[in-house]
Amino acid sequence: MTARSSERARIDMLARVFGADGSGRTLVGIGDDAAVIAPGKEPLVWTIDAQVEGIHFRRDLVSMADLGYRATMAASSDLAAMGASPLGILAGLVLPDDVTDEDLRAIAEGQHEAAKEVGTQIIGGNLARGREISITTTVLGETPRPLGRSGAKPGEVVAIAGPLGLSAAGLVLIERGRAEEADAAPAVRAYRRPVARIAAGFAARDVASAAIDVSDGLARDVGHVARASRVLVVLDPAALVTAELERAAALVGVDPLALALHGGEDYAVVVTVPEEAFPPGFTRIGKVFPAEGNKTGVALERENGTRVPVEERGYDHFG
Numbered sequence: 477m478t479a480r481s482s483e484r485a486r487i488d489m490l491a492r493v494f495g496a497d498g499s500g501r502t503l504v505g506i507g508d509d510a511a512v513i514a515p516g517k518e519p520l521v522w523t524i525d526a527q528v529e530g531i532h533f534r535r536d537l538v539s540m541a542d543l544g545y546r547a548t549m550a551a552s553s554d555l556a557a558m559g560a561s562p563l564g565i566l567a568g569l570v571l572p573d574d575v576t577d578e579d580l581r582a583i584a585e586g587q588h589e590a591a592k593e594v595g596t597q598i599i600g601g602n603l604a605r606g607r608e609i610s611i612t613t614t615v616l617g618e619t620p621r622p623l624g625r626s627g628a629k630p631g632e633v634v635a636i637a638g639p640l641g642l643s644a645a646g647l648v649l650i651e652r653g654r655a656e657e658a659d660a661a662p663a664v665r666a667y668r669r670p671v672a673r674i675a676a677g678f679a680a681r682d683v684a685s686a687a688i689d690v691s692d693g694l695a696r697d698v699g700h701v702a703r704a705s706r707v708l709v710v711l712d713p714a715a716l717v718t719a720e721l722e723r724a725a726a727l728v729g730v731d732p733l734a735l736a737l738h739g740g741e742d743y744a745v746v747v748t749v750p751e752e753a754f755p756p757g758f759t760r761i762g763k764v765f766p767a768e769g770n771k772t773g774v775a776l777e778r779e780n781g782t783r784v785p786v787e788e789r790g791y792d793h794f795g
Contacts, residue, residue, distance in 0.1 A: 481577050483603055489577065493584040494591075494598040502564055502599050511600035513563055518618040520563075523554035529608035537650050540579045542668040543611070544586025550691065551613035552594045552672035553743040557689040558624075559681025560617035561674065562596035567613050570606035583611070594674050619681060627685035628705035628748035634762035635754065637676035638744025640694055640716055641735030642666035645724035654727070663724040666742070673745040676757055680745070683753035693740040695774055699788035701748065702772045709748075710775045710783060711762035738789050 481489070491506040504512035527533060527547040538546065548565065555562055567587060571580065584598075591598050596615075646667030649660045673689070680687060686705055688697050694716070702709045716736040725732035748764050749755060762777075775783040 480573065480575075486577065486580060486603060489581060490584050490598075490601075493581060494588055502597070505599045506601075508600075511564060511566065513599075513616065516563075516618055518620050519622055521555055521558050521560040521617040521619055521622055522614065523551055523558075523617075524612065524614045525551035525554065526610060526612045528610045535609070537647070538668055539586075540582035541586035541589075543609070544583035544588075545590045545669055546586075547611040547613050548587045548590035548598075549594070549670045549672045549743065550741075551615045552590070552674065553670075553689040553691065553745075555594075555615055555617040556673045556677040556743075556745050557687045558617070558619060558622050559677040559684070559687065560619035560622065561678070562591075562594050562615055562617045564596055564599040565591050565613060565615050567598055567601040567611060568604070569601065570604050570608070570610040572607055572609065573605070575609065590672075594672050621681050623677070623681055623684055623687040623747070625686055625688055625701045625704040628701055628707050628709070628764050629685055630707060630764050630766045631750075632685060632748045632764045633751050633754065633760050634698070634709055634711065634746065634748055634764060635680075635758035636690075636744050636746050636761050637679075637758045638671070638673050638690070638742060639666055639718070639720070640690065640742050640744060641721045641732060641739040642724055643670060643741040644735050644739030645721075645728050645730065647741075648728040648730070649724075652728075657727075659723060659727060662720055663727070670741060670743045672743055676745045676755075679757050680747045680749065680755040683755055684747035684749045687745060687747045690742045690744045690746060691740065693738045693789065694742075694744075694746070695737040695786045696740075696788045698746060699774050701746070702774055705748075705764075706767055706772055708765040708767050708772060708775060709762055710765055710777050711786070712760075713776050715759065715761040737786060
C-alpha cells in the first residue's frame with residue numbers, strides 16, 4: 477500500500493520544502509487562500525505552463541525530482557524570453573493515488589531547486605487528485621522593458637543563448653536505455669535538467685527588438701517571430717550545429733541539423749538585435765530580411781548564397 481497523507485499534511489510538507497521567500501516582496505505565502513506580493517514599479521509579466529503525464533513526459537523516463545525541476549524551468553523560460561526577473565511561482569499539482577508522499581516530496585524538491593536557480597521561490601499553489609500526474613506552473617515576474625515577438629526588423633541579426641537539439645537527442649538516448657553512457661551525459665542532462673536562460677534575457681532586453689524561447693523547436697518558434705514581425709528570418713546552418721550536438725546526433729543516428737531545427741525543449745533564448753548592439757553570451761545564427769512579397773517565414777542559407785525554405789515543424793500540442 478502506498479504512503480499517502482492527507483491534503484493538509486501534504487501542504488504542510490510542501491511549505492517546509494519550499495521555505496520562506498527571502499525577497500521581502502511576498503507578504504502572504506503558502507498556507508492561505510492566495511499568495512500576496514507587494515507591488516513594484518515595473519510592468520508585471522505572467523506566464524503559465526502545463527506538464528501532463530503521457531503528453532509531456534513519461535514516468536519511466538524521468539525521476540520525480542527531474543519532473544518537478546523540468547516543469548519549473550519550462551515555465552520560467554517564458555520570463556527569460558521576455559527579459560523579466562521572476563517574483564514568485566505558483567504550482568498546481570494533480571496527483572493520482574499511486575503518487576506517494578515520498579514521490580511528492582521529490583517533485584517539490586525538484587521544483588524548489590529550479591526556483592532557487594532562477595532566483596525566486598514557490599509561494600503557493602493547489603493540490604488535487606486525478607488520473608495522471610499534471611503540473612501547472614504559473615510564474616510572475618517584472619521587467620522595465622518587456623520583449624515580444626513582433627519587433628524584429630530587416631537588417632538585424634538573429635542570436636541565440638543556450639543549446640539546440642541536445643534535449644531531443646537526450647530523450648532518444650533515455651528511451652533506448654543508453655542514458656548511462658559517458659558520451660550521452662550532456663544530452664541526457666539537457667532533457668532532464670533544462671535551464672531557463674534568465675540571465676540571457678537580462679543581457680538582451682535593453683537592445684533586442686524581439687525574442688522567444690525555444691520550447692517547440694527552433695524552426696517553429698523562430699517562425700512565430702517571423703510572422704509576428706512580418707519578416708523573413710534566414711538561418712546559417714553551420715552556426716546551428718555545434719560539436720556537442722554533432723556527437724549527440726551521432727549517438728542517436730539523427731541528422732544534427734534536423735535536431736537543431738526541430739528538436740524542441742531546449743529552452744534557449746533567441747533574439748533579434750542590431751549588429752552593433754550584440755549582447756554578451758549570445759551566438760549569431762542568422763539575419764532578418766524583408767518579407768518576400770507578403771510571405772514571411774524561415775529559411776536556410778546555402779553556401780552558394782541561395783535560400784531554402786524551412787518547414788516550421790516542431791512540437792504541436794494539437795498536431
